[in-house]
Amino acid sequence: MRLKDWARSRNGARAVGVTATVAFFVLVEALIRAGLVNQFIVPLPSQIIASIPRIIAEEHVLDRFLQTMQEVLWASVMIAVVGISIGVLFFKFRGLRLACESWVGAMAAAPIVLLYPLFLVIFGRSATTIVMIGFVAGLAPVILKTIEGLAGTRAVLLNVGRSFKVTPSQQFWKILLPAALPSVFVGLRLGLIFAMINIVGVEFLINFGGLGQLINELAERYDLPGTYGAIGFVILTSMLFFDVTARIERWLRPVE
Amino acid sequence: MLNSDASAPAANALLAVEHVSKHFPTPEGVVTAVEDFSFSVKAGEFVSIIGPSGCGKSTLFNIIGGLLGGYEGRVSVDGATVSGTHPSIGMVFQEESTFPWRTVLDNVAFPLEIAGMDKAGRQERAAHFVALVGLQGFERRLPAELSGGMRQRVAIARTLASQPRILLMDEPFAALDEQTRLLLGDKVLQIQQELKQTTLLITHNLTEAVQLSDRVLVMTYRPGRLKRIVDIDLPHPRDSEVVSSEAFGHRVAEIWHDLREEASRGIAADEARVLRGGHRP
Amino acid sequence: MSAAAPLPVAALGIARLRLAIVLVVLAAWEALSASGLLFRDVIPSLLKIGAALGKLLASADFYGNLGVTAGEISVALLIGGTAGLAVGIALGANRFLSQAFESLLLYLGPTPKIIFFPVMIMWFGVGPGSKVAMGVLSCFFPVAISAAAGMRQIDRVLIRVGRSFRATTWQMVTKIYLHAMREPIINGVRLGLGVAIVGTLLAETKLSNRGLGYLVIQAYALFDMPKMYALVIVLFVLSIGVNVAIGRLGRGVGTK
Numbered sequence: 005m006r007l008k009d010w011a012r013s014r015n016g017a018r019a020v021g022v023t024a025t026v027a028f029f030v031l032v033e034a035l036i037r038a039g040l041v042n043q044f045i046v047p048l049p050s051q052i053i054a055s056i057p058r059i060i061a062e063e064h065v066l067d068r069f070l071q072t073m074q075e076v077l078w079a080s081v082m083i084a085v086v087g088i089s090i091g092v093l094f095f096k097f098r099g100l101r102l103a104c105e106s107w108v109g110a111m112a113a114a115p116i117v118l119l120y121p122l123f124l125v126i127f128g129r130s131a132t133t134i135v136m137i138g139f140v141a142g143l144a145p146v147i148l149k150t151i152e153g154l155a156g157t158r159a160v161l162l163n164v165g166r167s168f169k170v171t172p173s174q175q176f177w178k179i180l181l182p183a184a185l186p187s188v189f190v191g192l193r194l195g196l197i198f199a200m201i202n203i204v205g206v207e208f209l210i211n212f213g214g215l216g217q218l219i220n221e222l223a224e225r226y227d228l229p230g231t232y233g234a235i236g237f238v239i240l241t242s243m244l245f246f247d248v249t250a251r252i253e254r255w256l257r258p259v260e
Numbered sequence: 261m262l263n264s265d266a267s268a269p270a271a272n273a274l275l276a277v278e279h280v281s282k283h284f285p286t287p288e289g290v291v292t293a294v295e296d297f298s299f300s301v302k303a304g305e306f307v308s309i310i311g312p313s314g315c316g317k318s319t320l321f322n323i324i325g326g327l328l329g330g331y332e333g334r335v336s337v338d339g340a341t342v343s344g345t346h347p348s349i350g351m352v353f354q355e356e357s358t359f360p361w362r363t364v365l366d367n368v369a370f371p372l373e374i375a376g377m378d379k380a381g382r383q384e385r386a387a388h389f390v391a392l393v394g395l396q397g398f399e400r401r402l403p404a405e406l407s408g409g410m411r412q413r414v415a416i417a418r419t420l421a422s423q424p425r426i427l428l429m430d431e432p433f434a435a436l437d438e439q440t441r442l443l444l445g446d447k448v449l450q451i452q453q454e455l456k457q458t459t460l461l462i463t464h465n466l467t468e469a470v471q472l473s474d475r476v477l478v479m480t481y482r483p484g485r486l487k488r489i490v491d492i493d494l495p496h497p498r499d500s501e502v503v504s505s506e507a508f509g510h511r512v513a514e515i516w517h518d519l520r521e522e523a524s525r526g527i528a529a530d531e532a533r534v535l536r537g538g539h540r541p
Numbered sequence: 542m543s544a545a546a547p548l549p550v551a552a553l554g555i556a557r558l559r560l561a562i563v564l565v566v567l568a569a570w571e572a573l574s575a576s577g578l579l580f581r582d583v584i585p586s587l588l589k590i591g592a593a594l595g596k597l598l599a600s601a602d603f604y605g606n607l608g609v610t611a612g613e614i615s616v617a618l619l620i621g622g623t624a625g626l627a628v629g630i631a632l633g634a635n636r637f638l639s640q641a642f643e644s645l646l647l648y649l650g651p652t653p654k655i656i657f658f659p660v661m662i663m664w665f666g667v668g669p670g671s672k673v674a675m676g677v678l679s680c681f682f683p684v685a686i687s688a689a690a691g692m693r694q695i696d697r698v699l700i701r702v703g704r705s706f707r708a709t710t711w712q713m714v715t716k717i718y719l720h721a722m723r724e725p726i727i728n729g730v731r732l733g734l735g736v737a738i739v740g741t742l743l744a745e746t747k748l749s750n751r752g753l754g755y756l757v758i759q760a761y762a763l764f765d766m767p768k769m770y771a772l773v774i775v776l777f778v779l780s781i782g783v784n785v786a787i788g789r790l791g792r793g794v795g796t797k
Contacts, residue, residue, distance in 0.1 A: 017640030024641065045663050103558040113784040114777045115739045118754075121746070121761035122769060126583055160355040163327055167351040168371040168422060178370075182361040197651045204653040209747055216656065223659030235656055242652040 047228040052236065055229035063218055063230070065237055072204060072214030072241070075131055079138030079199040084192060087143050091150025091188075101151060112144035117202045120209060134206050134213050141202040142195035149191025153184030193249045200245050204238060215241065273300035274458050275324075275349075275426050280333035281483075282319050292483035293319040297333070299477055299486060301426070304456040306449070308469040310515065311479030312523040314530075317462045318354075320484065321430040324460070325351040337425065350424030354431040358403040358411050358418075364390060365399040367414050371422035389417040392451055409440040416448065420457070427452075427459045433468065442500040445471050449498060466519070467503055470494075470511045478515060481522040482529065488518050585767045593767035594774060603756070610741065610752040613669050617676025617737045622730055624677070625684030629729070630718060632685070633692020643689060650682040654736070655743050662748065672744045672752065679740030680733030687729025691722040731787045738780050 029049040035041045036048050059065050094101040120137055127133040157180050165179045207216025215238050222230040282294045293316035301307045311317050322328035324335055326345040334341055337348045345351075358367050365386050372382035390399055393413040403411050412432055419427060433441040449472050452459050463469050469476045470492055478487045492511055494502055502508050567587060574584045597603050632639045632646070654675065661674040695718065703717045719726070745754025753776060760769040 014640055017637050018644075020637075021641035021645065025645065099555065099558050102555045103562060110781045110785075113735055113781050115735070115742060115780050117739055118742055118746075118757065118776055119773060121757055122773065124761065125764070125766065125769075158355070160353050160357045161359065163351075163353060164357050164359075164370075164418075165374075166327055167325060167345050167349075167419075168374045169345050169347070170374050174374060178373075179359070182359065185361070201651060201653040205655040205743065208653070208656055208658075209743065216653070219656050219659065228663075231659055235660065238656050239649065239652050243648045246648060246651050 044228070047232055051229040052232045055227075055233040056237075059218070059222075059230050059233050059237070063222070063234075065215075065218065065234070068214040068218050069237075069241060070214075072207065072216070075135050075138060075203050075207075075213060076196070076200050076245075078135045079142060079203060080192075080196050082135075082139045083142045083146055083195045083199060086139075087146025087191070087195060088150050088188060090143075091147045091191075092154065094147070094151050095154040105148070105151065108144050108147050112148065116141050117205060120206050124210060129210055129212050131213060133210065134203050137206045138199035138203040142197075142199035145194040145198065146188070146191040149187050149194070150184065153187025153191075154180055156187065157183040189253045193253045196249055197246065200242065204242075272302055274303040274305075274338060275460065276300040276334075276336045276339075277320075277324065278334045278336070280320070280323060280331055280335065282316070282323060282328070282331040294323070294331070295483035295485050297484065297486055299489070301458060301460055303425075303458050305475070306452055306459045306461070306473050307475050307477065308461040308463055308473040309477045309479055310463055310466065310469045310519065311484060312481050312519065312526040313464060314526055315479045315481045315522065316484030317464070317479060318430060320479075321351075321428065321462050325349055325428055327351075347422065348425040350419040350422050350427050352412075352416050352419050352427070352429040352432045354434050356408075356411060356435070358414050360403050363400050363402055364395060364406070364414050367403070368417045368421050370418055375422070386417075386421055389421040390414075392420065392454075393417040394447060409436050409444055412436065412444070413447070416451075420451070420455070425458060427457050428462075429459070430462045431464065432461075433465070434463075441465070441468065442471070442503070446499045448472065453496065466512050466515060470508060470515065471498070471500060471502060476511075476515055478518045479522070481526040487522070490515055582764070582766045585770065589767040590770045590774075593765075594771040597768065597771045597775065606752050606756055609669065610745065610754065613672045613741050613752065614676055614734075614737055617673045617741060618680055618730075618734055620673070621677035621680035621737065622684050622733055625681045625729070625733065626688050626726065628681075629685040629688020630692055630714065633689040634718075639689065646682060646685055646689070650686055654679045654740050655747075658744050658747055661744075667748060669751075672741050672749065675740040675744040676737040680737035683732035683736060684726075684729040687725045687732065688722065691725025691729070692718065694725070695721040727787060727790060731784055734787065735780065735784060738783075742776070 032041070032046065033049045036043045036046060094105060117137060119140070120133065123133045123136055127136060161179055161183060162175070165175050170178065204214075204216040207213035208220050209216070211217050211220045215234070219231060219234045219238065222234055277300065278298050280294055280297045281292065284291050284293055297320065299307075309317060309320065319328065323331050326335075326342065326349065329343065336342060337346065342348065359370065362370065365383065368389050369382045369386035372385060377385070387396075387399060390396060393416055395410060395413055395417070398406065398410070403414065406414070412435075416429075416432065433444055436444065445468055448459075451457065452472075461469070461472060473492050476490045476492060478490065479485070480487045490511065494505070494507055494511070570584065571587055574586045628646075632643050657678055658671065658675060661671040661678070665671040665674050699717055699721055700713070703713050708716065742752070742754040742757075745752040746758040749755045753772065757769060757772050757776075760766075760772060
């Protein structure tokens, strides 16, 4: 393949993207070294990279990562159990759905994380506050997508069930739920991402828990390379989370 | 003959539909979809009901299958009135109706699972019916991997696996192209002959009706009434080659003569509805 | 067949059900408040919250802080939205750029933005500048991602029509792209505004001396629960209201 063709290909484009990102950091390094950017505001990229072993060893980044993930896990379990149950309940009771579905939609649009001072009062400065915020923040998409999936079951599939005289419980477990699963997974993934974002955010805000607190502490100590390094670590964690949930969703999702 | 009531079911009828009428309330008044419809199907017979779009064919399908209640008249199997869905009548739907999350084999085993058959038994029986529709080797595939024609064969095998006394199909080949439709028709006819399966097919396709049936019932456009019964005396075994025979052409022409009038009325009614500013049906 | 308007009888039933649910929730709240089961004042009586809400809405201080926050959010939406739109259109129009850089956008989109706040303080100071920066950072991503996706869903034939009349790039953008992308853009702005509100307010709760976020955290510090509830109610009503208004705008004017 000629160079020009390769550069136009998908892999070529990705390589250009990565190269451009690296080049950007090299440029920042050069600008700081040239004195054009104040290095007390932006640390040298090389210093940030050098700080990574230090924050891993001294700041126990891996422990903090696990702590954050544990909070995310608890919130996820609650989101899945409560969200899917409420979704099923709304689907079964049409009146309830007509009355409350738009409220759930509004909840999805509300700045729920701003409730954190309230949760602080109720649950104290603890992991419970963080998990509860994650739970409340990720609930709405699961409820909405569960209802959407159940209600979107094609009428002909329900008719097939009726023609074979399925019982109401068989109809739910063998037709409605499997038909709704792809949509439920879309909701769950959205819910988990919201939970993760808000959990790290609240850790930072209330200075408690895992990765979020680390950034707050390093910033308060005015450890510039450490702060930037830790931010990089959180970005990496979100990327990983985003990717892993996408893979799980694809893996669990039946072929359409 | 002393018995002058033509609509009374024949003594040896398996399925009998007597004086069935169905009315629907709509914003534009009550519409009579089916009116005083009577016919019967003998055991082992292949009967088609043909009619223009909007003549109430699907309403009739849903009534006989037991998905639609609130009608006048009677539907009976072997003399016993049936209401609601009934194990004697197996339905095949027009729309894509395979479960996308089940493999071919599990789709076909579905009615056996519902009936509470043990796993080994239902897998064996399902495998038999998968093979019957010519899909052996595809048991572990998901519907998304198959073509539309293959998926419709899965749906037919699923219904056959429940071993209904009457196979009731609503335009099962409507979404398929003409060539697939002809070949699939051969397959269905071959299975029907093999199992001596009593079959009632609802269709708007002339070729299909004549190719497959022993008798064709022509329906009028709204309200749907029985217009005429045409016996198809083409010899068995038949395959899709039959469509090029002279006798086939005569039968098609005979039915089209009746159907044409009804289809024209349907089109005229649609045009009138648009001019009135009403909704599409 | 879909009737144009829902049956009035059913609507009445839904309204009653809604009223009943609201009344039950309020009664439960009041009972919980009177029972004293939770810590004192965590669940204040509705009367106290109502009084605090009245006092808040009557105070000039509230409107001053509302103005500060609204100003920050507006500037953030203007900068972040415009930048997001430009980047989104560029990525949507060019397959190479999209393959090279869009994954960066998709990965950075779902990271918790608040962790950048220490850095924004260093860059833009402790005043409104850093809050605006948080808002910009928050709303850039959803707008850019929606615009890029919206660009790709434009009917190809419209673009071919434009080209056949030899429209310039600027004409293509203003006369074809922006019209054909109306819905995804409005949706992106709706999402973007939502997260800009969250980003700005969270930054205010972390470090500031003005704005509604500051009022919330001050109420927390003084343990003035009724005032905190009043503020949360006002914030939720405003955010949901703005969200609904933008949604209406998208549906109302767009359809011919």
